[in-house]
Amino acid sequence: MNKRLTIINIVLALLAIFLAYKVFDSVRQPVVFENTRTEREAKIIQSLKDIRNTQALFKQTYNRYTANFDSLADYIKNGTLPIVNIIPDPNDTTFTKTINDTVGYIKVIDSLFKNRVNFDINQLRIIPYSQNKPFEVQAGYIMRGGLKVGVFEVKAPYETYLWDLDEQRVKNLIAEQEQIEKYPGLKVGSMTEPSVDGNWE
8 A cells, every 4th residue: 555655645746846847837937938039139230230331321322222242242242432531611601511522442341241250141141040041121112202212121931030039939020010000020121111120119
């Protein structure tokens, strides 16, 4: 009888440990998911900011945005920006006019990325944590107030950079965003509005 009671007690103790672990795990999993997502998105947001900054300078040079990462990479490597000295016009008594004098040029890569250790131009097109999937990029024009306005959009869907996390949580996250008509992932710019904002801002 005592032996039987001992076995029952051991089974109950193991069951209690198992149930305690399941409760702990059910609390831990959402935290792990959110922490991993936050960590990954920080790096992706930095990439999207880099692309946005490069697109802004590309447009300043060529008066358009580009959907071609090869063009962006070439522009970063070989493009130059004028260094302009702005001085007040000595003939202007209202002190509102200036004279712009180009005194030299600086490489785009030195302007944007000189303080970035180990910056790799070739990785700019790749979504971090995505198994080498590229950002989805578009560029073109829309009409606003009778004017043709250049626009671009760069996107990283949740499923590309959360692919190895809990599948149901990723599906729930996508459904939540779609329900409120938001893009399910990270993006910068817009193909329908003259905006260069990121959806994390």
